[in-house]
Amino acid sequence: MTDLGPAPDFLIDADGLRERVLELGSEIAPVYAAEPPVLVSVLKGSSVFLSDLVRALPIELEIDFMSISSYGGAQQSGVVRILKDLDTDVEGRDVLIVEDIVDTGLTLNYLRRSLGARRPRTLRCVTLLDKAARRIVPVPVEWVGFEIPDVFVLGYGLDYHGIYRNIQGLIAVNDVARLAAQPDLYVPLLWPQQPGGSPSEPSA
Numbered sequence: 001m002t003d004l005g006p007a008p009d010f011l012i013d014a015d016g017l018r019e020r021v022l023e024l025g026s027e028i029a030p031v032y033a034a035e036p037p038v039l040v041s042v043l044k045g046s047s048v049f050l051s052d053l054v055r056a057l058p059i060e061l062e063i064d065f066m067s068i069s070s071y072g073g074a075q076q077s078g079v080v081r082i083l084k085d086l087d088t089d090v091e092g093r094d095v096l097i098v099e100d101i102v103d104t105g106l107t108l109n110y111l112r113r114s115l116g117a118r119r120p121r122t123l124r125c126v127t128l129l130d131k132a133a134r135r136i137v138p139v140p141v142e143w144v145g146f147e148i149p150d151v152f153v154l155g156y157g158l159d160y161h162g163i164y165r166n167i168q169g170l171i172a173v174n175d176v177a178r179l180a181a182q183p184d185l186y187v188p189l190l191w192p193q194q195p196g197g198s199p200s201e202p203s204a
């Protein structure tokens with residue numbers, strides 16, 4: 001039998017995520033009761049969180065998307081490149097950046113500067129996850145879903161080489177080196193019905 005390595009553990013399960021997103025919705029909605037905000041989602045990681053968050057916000061709102069250069073680049077240099085910019089003119093608007101995870105803070109710091117230069121009325125950020133211990137640049141984050149330890153996480157929009165975004169909960173990778181050597185390492189554990197899959201399940 002093929003050795004699939006240690007099964008990943010759920011750090012936060014789907015119910016825990018759902019509950020916290022609803023709470024965030026009820027904390028955020030009153031702040032924007034007067035004027036419809038523009039929620040800015042940073043592709044692709046935050047798209048799953050955004051789609052749940054907007055449905056937890058019983059207010060008029062708009063959404064827009066930005067795409068910026070990859071994690072590796074941002075981590076090494078702090079220089080972030082815009083691959084897709086907003087369609088919306090945010091001058092005078094209430095802008096809420098929706099992030100999946102704030103790690104070093106370099107990406108969010110860049111976004112806050114870039115969007116702040118467009119003279120929005122207000123600029124705030126909500127992140128589902130905060131790896132505060134890894135921060136290089138201090139950057140304000142108005143709402144945090146969960147503060148998590150320095151572990152590499154996958155699922156609920158977060159990926160490795162484009163894989164794993166569709167895991168409903170959030171899993172912690174316990175062997176990053178092994179995943180780097182084989183990016184689809186956990187596929188047979190998570191989706192055993194796929195060709196070549198194994199019947200074993202990740203621990204819940």
Ligand code: IMP
Pocket residue numbers: 045071074075100101102103104105106107108151152153154158159
């Ligand atoms: P920062 O610029 O270091 O704060 O990085 C933020 C970006 O790094 C996120 O939007 C993710 O794309 C990526 N990232 C950081 N930590 C993780 C993780 O544990 N899993 C997956 N992606 C991550």
